[in-house]
Every structure is written in structure tokens, then in C-alpha cells.
Amino acid sequence: MLQLGLAMVTPILIYFWLNRLVFNNSVVLHSSIIYLIGFEALLAIIIFLVMGIVAQQLRNIKILFVSLAYASIGAMLLCHGFSPMLGTGDSAQHFIFAQLALLLSSFWLWLSSLSADHRLVRWLGKHRKALMPVWCVLLVLIGLLILLVADDSFKQFLYSRNGARLTTFFILLFNTWTVYRHLITYMASRFSIQLAIVYGTGWMNTAQVILFTLAPEALNWWMFHGLLFLAMLVMMIVLVLEYRHTESLTASVKRLYRADPDRWIQTYMTPSVSELVKQTETKDAYTAGHNYRVTVYALKLGEEMGLSSTQLKSIALGGLVHDVGKLYIPDYVLNKPDKLTQDERKLIERHPVDGYNLCKQVGFMVEELAIIRSHHEKWDGTGYPDRLEGEAIPLVARVTAVADVYDALTSSRSYRKAMTHEKAMSIIKEESGSHFDPRCVEAWVRIVEEEKEFFEQMLSSHKNMRSIIS
Numbered sequence: 001m002l003q004l005g006l007a008m009v010t011p012i013l014i015y016f017w018l019n020r021l022v023f024n025n026s027v028v029l030h031s032s033i034i035y036l037i038g039f040e041a042l043l044a045i046i047i048f049l050v051m052g053i054v055a056q057q058l059r060n061i062k063i064l065f066v067s068l069a070y071a072s073i074g075a076m077l078l079c080h081g082f083s084p085m086l087g088t089g090d091s092a093q094h095f096i097f098a099q100l101a102l103l104l105s106s107f108w109l110w111l112s113s114l115s116a117d118h119r120l121v122r123w124l125g126k127h128r129k130a131l132m133p134v135w136c137v138l139l140v141l142i143g144l145l146i147l148l149v150a151d152d153s154f155k156q157f158l159y160s161r162n163g164a165r166l167t168t169f170f171i172l173l174f175n176t177w178t179v180y181r182h183l184i185t186y187m188a189s190r191f192s193i194q195l196a197i198v199y200g201t202g203w204m205n206t207a208q209v210i211l212f213t214l215a216p217e218a219l220n221w222w223m224f225h226g227l228l229f230l231a232m233l234v235m236m237i238v239l240v241l242e243y244r245h246t247e248s249l250t251a252s253v254k255r256l257y258r259a260d261p262d263r264w265i266q267t268y269m270t271p272s273v274s275e276l277v278k279q280t281e282t283k284d285a286y287t288a289g290h291n292y293r294v295t296v297y298a299l300k301l302g303e304e305m306g307l308s309s310t311q312l313k314s315i316a317l318g319g320l321v322h323d324v325g326k327l328y329i330p331d332y333v334l335n336k337p338d339k340l341t342q343d344e345r346k347l348i349e350r351h352p353v354d355g356y357n358l359c360k361q362v363g364f365m366v367e368e369l370a371i372i373r374s375h376h377e378k379w380d381g382t383g384y385p386d387r388l389e390g391e392a393i394p395l396v397a398r399v400t401a402v403a404d405v406y407d408a409l410t411s412s413r414s415y416r417k418a419m420t421h422e423k424a425m426s427i428i429k430e431e432s433g434s435h436f437d438p439r440c441v442e443a444w445v446r447i448v449e450e451e452k453e454f455f456e457q458m459l460s461s462h463k464n465m466r467s468i469i470s
């Protein structure tokens with residue numbers, strides 16, 4: 001926190017200090033600033049492309065929003081820096097492009113900080129594939145409009161003092177909200193991309209404050225671009241580090257279309273998801289490997305039931321983190337060997353909602369969130385947390401519920417030993433129509449009969465308490 005505050009405020013202090021030091025306009029707006037602008041724009045465009053590809057691969061709408069924020073900065077900075085060279089540049093244009101770079105990007109970054117179940121985010125999520133091309137076309141149109149329409153009242157307004165006040169107000173409002181929300185999520189998840197957004201957005205705010213003060217023009221343009229450059233650089237560094245960690249993003253795309261559960265899981269095992277799984281497993285030793293096996297079982301069952309590839313992807317991701325809410329349960333409750341009191345049971349039953357709240361901040365899609373929230377619902381409406389009944393329980397959650405219970409029964413827990421496969425199967429069949437969706441149980445019984453070898457393998461492997469992370 002202190003570091004973050006210092007990082008945001010120090011540039012302003014330096015700015016005022018320099019401002020006094022150099023007195024009025026002794027700093028000249030040297031033409032070499034064009035290289036800095038060009039380099040910033042280039043970094044922004046690289047970040048836009050990389051994040052855009054990653055967003056499509058991981059089906060993560062929030063990463064897509066961040067990518068569009070950088071597309072906006074890149075495009076507007078190009079217009080900002082190169083409009084004087086095209087012979088059309090006047091200072092109003094120059095100023096407006098700089099403002100639009102920040103204003104448009106702050107809007108997308110703000111969107112990236114909203115919950116995945118926010119109405120606007122859900123609506124945009126439905127049009128996820130069209131979002132990138134449509135926004136690119138719009139950016140070109142905005143650029144052309146301002147470049148070609150030389151003198152209209154809207155431009156004059158944006159360039160006026162009141163216009164600058166209004167844009168500064170919105171930029172600061174959007175960005176402050178973004179910094180706040182991403183910081184909270186970072187505290188819980190420790191994803192480095194989130195921290196990069198916090199720093200990047202914070203520096204954009206500082207840049208806007210400096211630009212707004214209107215003091216010696218040359219100095220504030222240098223500071224403005226220096227800070228934007230820092231904002232691009234921090235995101236670039238994080239992306240390079242993430243890339244080195246995952247080794248190859250493109251290789252994982254290829255795996256998406258193979259119906260091998262293990263491969264599906266590896267594809268989705270991004271550093272962030274694996275960090276979440278690792279944290280849950282370290283907390284609850286008895287469930288080491290549980291997330292992995294539940295996901296494998298659920299994928300098998302989902303495939304048998306003819307679920308779409310989108311639903312299977314949701315199972316791969318949602319299944320891996322379905323119990324992440326257990327991070328919030330005190331250890332003595334989670335690992336208690338004796339019977340739980342009523343209050344302790346209530347604590348345990350909060351984990352679907354806690355996990356849901358955490359993951360919706362991280363940018364999971366609606367169906368993945370449904371698994372996290374609804375995997376303890378029961379077909380007859382007696383489950384938790386929402387007491388959903390029958391088909392009101394999302395199908396992906398009904399599928400995961402069978403996988404979850406089968407694995408729980410066949411694993412050793414702090415309060416009992418593992419059951420045999422036969423005993424577990426008879427419980428699942430008995431609970432068809434009460435706990436489980438009968439269609440899911442029928443399909444589960446079919447797989448068990450058809451794939452004996454697979455089940456033997458799975459059961460023997462988890463005697464060694466294998467964790468995916470290890």
C-alpha cells in the first residue's frame with residue numbers, strides 16, 4: 001500500500017520540484033519526444049495483441065477489456081504523436097488525442113474491474129468475439145474524424161478549460177475505481193497482472209493530473225509521456241514473466257480441441273488457476289488432488305452427456321477451483337476429525353458463495369462461476385447455498401456434483417476412511433432423484449461400466465494423494 005502510494009505521488013512531487021527549478025519555459029519541447037511517443041504506442045499495441053490472444057484462449061472477458069484499453073491507448077497515441085507530421089496537427093488536436101488515449105482506456109479498465117455477473121459485462125460477454133474487431137474499427141473512425149474534421153465546436157469544447165475539467169473528472173473517477181477494485185482482488189489472489197493494472201492505472205491518473213496543471217508545456221508533456229511509458233512497461237514486464245512461466249501460450253490452444261481430460265486441464269492450468277488450486281490444497285491436506293480428479297470425472301461425465309465444448313471448457317476451469325472458497329474456512333473447522341457443530345457447519349457451507357465472490361472478481365465466466373456456487377445444490381432443492389431445485393441448478397453444476405461426491409466418497413477424509421468404488425456407486429444410485437439429477441446418474445453408471453480401466457487407474461493413483469501441483 002505504502003509503496004503504491006509512493007509510486008503514484010512521487011512523480012507529482014518531482015514534477016512540482018522541476019517546475020520550480022526550471023522556472024518558466026526553459027525546457028524546450030524537443031522533437032525527440034516523438035520517439036518516446038512512438039515507443040509507448042508500440043508497447044501498447046504489443047500488449048493489446050498479446051492480451052487479446054490470451055483473452056480469446058482463456059475465454060476471459062476481463063483480460064479482453066484490458067486488451068481493448070491498450071488498443072485505445074496505442075491508437076490514440078499514434079494519432080497524438082504523428083498528426084503534426086501529417087500536416088494536420090494543431091494544438092487542439094494534439095491535446096484531444098492525449099485525452100482520448102486516457103479517457104477511452106480508463107473506460108475499458110473500469111469495465112475490467114466490474115464483476116463478471118454485472119449486467120453490462122454479461123451483455124458484452126455475449127458479443128465477446130465481435131468486441132475486438134468492432135472496437136478497432138471505431139478507433140480508426142474516431143481518429144479519422146478528429147484528424148479530418150478540423151474545426152468544430154465539439155473539438156473546441158474538449159480543448160477548453162471546462163472540457164479538460166470534465167475529461168479529467170471522468171478519467172480520475174474511472175481509474176480510481178479500477179485501482180481500488182483490482183487492488184482488493186490482488187490482495188486475495190496475488191495475480192501479478194492485477195498488480196500491473198493497479199500500477200499502470202495509477203500512473204495514468206498521475207499523468208492526467210500533471211497534464212491538467214497546464215504549467216510549462218514542454219515539461220508536462222515529458223512527464224505525461226514518461227508516466228504513460230512506465231504504465232506500458234510494467235504491464236509488458238508482467239506479460240513477459242507470465243509467458244516465461246507458462247512457456248507457450250499457443251501450444252495450449254492446440255490442446256483445447258482434444259477430448260483428453262488431462263490435456264483440457266493442463267490447458268486451463270494457467271499460473272493464476274494453479275495458484276488458486278495450490279492455496280486450497282495447502283490449506284486442506286485431505287483434499288490434495290481432489291480438484292484435479294473432480295475435474296477429470298466431471299469432464300468425462302459431461303462428454304458422455306453430450307455437453308458443448310463451451311460447457312466442457314467451463315467444467316475444466318470451474319472444476320479446478322470449485323472449492324476455492326474453502327480458503328476462508330478456519331483450519332480447525334476444515335480439518336476437524338469429530339462431528340461439526342451447527343455453527344461450524346454454517347462456516348463450511350459458506351464456501352460456495354465465498355469462492356464465487358472471489359472468482360467473479362478475477363474474471364471467470366458465468367458458467368464457471370455457476371459450478372463454484374452451485375456444486376452443493378441438490379436436485380430436490382435441499383442443498384445450499386441457494387436451495388435451487390431440479391433444472392434451476394445449472395447443468396454444469398449438476399454434472400460436477402456427481403463427480404465431487406464420487407471422489408469425496410472414494411477418498412480418505414479427516415473424519416473417515418475411503419469407501420470402495422462399489423459402496424460409493426450404490427450411494428450415488430440411491431441418491432438419484434434426491435441429491436442428483438437422474439440423467440447425470442444414468443450417464444455416470446454408463447461410463448463406470450464402459451471404462452473400468454480408467455476408474456481403476458484413477459482410484460489407485462489417488463492412494464498416493466497425488467496433487468496436480470506437486
Ligand SMILES: [Fe+2]
Pocket residue numbers: 322323351375376
Ligand atoms: Fe465444495
